[in-house]
Amino acid sequence: MRFGSCTHVVSTVLAALGLFATLPSSAAKAAEPVVVYSARNEQLIKPIFDRFTAESGIPVRFTTADAAVLIERLAAEGKNSPADLLMTVDAGELWNASNRGLLRPTRSKILEANIPATLRDPGNRWVGLSQRARTIVYHPSRVDPRTLSTYEALADPVWKARLCLRSSKKVYNQSLVAMMIKARGETATETTLRGWVANLAAPPFANDNQVMEAIAAGQCDVGIVNTYYLGRMLQKQPEFPVKVFWANQRGDGTHVNVSGAGITRHARNPAGAQALLEWLSAGEAQRLFAGSNMEYPVNPNVEIDPLVRSWGSFTPSRINIVEAGRRQATAVRVMDRAGWR
């Protein structure tokens, strides 16, 4: 076989690839675009970015992937990274990015005024933009809510074969456990988790929807989920038989995680990125950012979605969310030791 003919084919194909390369656009000089690496998915961010562009004239370009992968990408690209802003759906990854020196501190009076201190990085490298409450849900005809109190109480043997949990692989559970460790220490938390595992009615589920469906179908009576999953379920089926219980109201408050963002170390347009963050932290943008996914706004002055409001108000945890990241690796170890798969 003649080698030359095949190299020709290969080189033609490689030349064709050049056609698909996206060249840096020279037309966007008018307003420098903000480039976002986002773990928050496209359908939740694109409408809001479009609106930002319409109001400010600043274009937004973004790409999505898992946060851990985006962080490796940022690290690999270093100074050459096009990214100005890293957006994630939990605080752990933001802590990880800032811990690796990939985010830069930003002082902003607007962000400080709009976002409670517990939902911001103490080093000002990232802020929360919406709150995701993770709390207890139950079946109203099989559980009297007066018998519910705290996450920890679900370890009690009265819940034997009545509890459903999502897999410990999900960061939402890892953050919850990290905050429990901060509040009560490793040993006490491990005891609680062992109790949970002993009470499981079914092997852990792959997502929060399956946990709620199992409760509705009678496989178990209580579970722990992010409330926006229930919100979506109720939008489809208003009679869905699962109710919210606000955990730990007499103690340290219900666990909230954040979907948030931070400006990258090597941002080329930090001013644009800051403008986007500030815009997202207030007014209609803040309402949309949280409301489009039935999450809670971080800005206390912004109106909550009516369905979400119907679950009543609650006291969130008073511990700074940065602890969720700082203790996440420890949380995973404790979960492993307790046998929570």
Place this chain on the structure above:
Amino acid sequence: MLARWRASFVILLAAAPAVVVLLGLAGAWLTPAGDTLQHQWRYLLPDAARNTLILVMTVALGAALLGTALAALVALYEFPGRAFFSWSLLLPLSIPGYVLAAVFAGSLDYSSPLYSWLREQFGWQWPSIRSLGGAALVLMLTLFPYVYLIARVAFESAAQRYLEAASLLGRTRRQATREVLLPLVLPAVLAATALVAMETLADFGVVAALNVDTLTTALYRAWYGMFSLVTAQQVAGLLVLAALLLLALEHRARSWVRVREASGPVLQRRPLPALTAALATLFASSILGISFAWPVMHLLSWASAHLTADLDARYWGYFVRSLMLAGLGALLIVSISTLFVYARRNAVGRIARVVAPFATAGYAIPGAVLAVGLFAPMTQALPWLQGTLFVLFVAYITRFFAVGHAPIAAGLARLPTALDESALLLGSRPLERWQHIHWPLLKGSVAAAFVLTFVDLMKELPITLLTRPFGFETLAIRVFELTSEGEWERAAVPALALVLAGLWPLKWLAGRMPHAT
């Protein structure tokens, strides 16, 4: 014949990206990473390794038996619906494993309407699909077409004269099939089974959707949960070792049954007796039913509520980009595989001989680890590549080289070297030999390689996610966007489009394959 150094060069070049990634994984073992690995070793890895082993063995065995049985039926016998099954049994390939897992979990788990109804009416109970057995079933049903396709090509290119010789020697057709045909197709079955085993090793989508702990979930737990990419790479190194072991086993097994064949009149299919024919039809339809029709119906019912809301003009873009990436990627992989296989057929230098097996090991590395492992060195060495699809295609080739390689290698292995030698004696030029001798005998295998890689690339997610240019969305990425926050019902729309997009290439292949209808 290719000059020796040229052949070596081809092999080294094709293996280079895989070697870069593998060196990265090896480097992870030399990097201090705290005691994350020790922790995992104590609490996770023994169970994870056991599950992985059981999963790989069951899925490989199941897919090999199922694929070979169906291939033999379709290639050797006549029964109602045979022509339809000959191409439609490839369809399950177009359904991503994680989608089938979600459909099975949604329709067979405790809270599913079907289970609830059967439980309430008849008190029926069955073991949870969210288990090791469930994962094995799902993987087997999505992966058996690899074996089916490659084995069918082998059966169909087997020469009639072997069977005639066997019958002259007094063998019944069944004995002849067992004693003559099976050894002839065994290399192809082994090669396809090795692919299935490697895909199972690297699978994350299915085991995550059914919450089964394997080495890949342990790997992601270290990376995503404990922020230790190094530990993840160390575990990925274990996966690669397992894959290399598998490849060595396959190589060894193949050398035991090295059978060369000559061209000749193609196999004549035999009609089956009425009852057996009906059973054959029933068997093929039930496999097609559970692995394709049922999930598609399920997706349709999920999608129906969102079709009007979600399906708009953007889908043309997703569709075209998916086809473009998969088509171009498959073309590249098949071209390079063909060159590679030919290069290996020639005498090559020692380094090339040692390096060659590594070129196919990328298939056992979970996509995200491979993508990151290639992205970092490439962007650092060649920052001007940013924003192009170059890294994406290099990563595709590295990850899916094995899929293109296996059918072509198996096809070429069936051609006797005596064929080359006699042609050489007749003074033919290399291109003539390729055009007139090899290509007609090999084109079925090349087409099979193209389709397998094409369909795999259509479903590919982690590499595309990380390395695509801004705003570059495909159908698989759309599925990811919607499922990443659990919106499975909406995700059914792009998932169906993905299946549709895979449909015509599969049908097209069926028409192009020698003796396919």
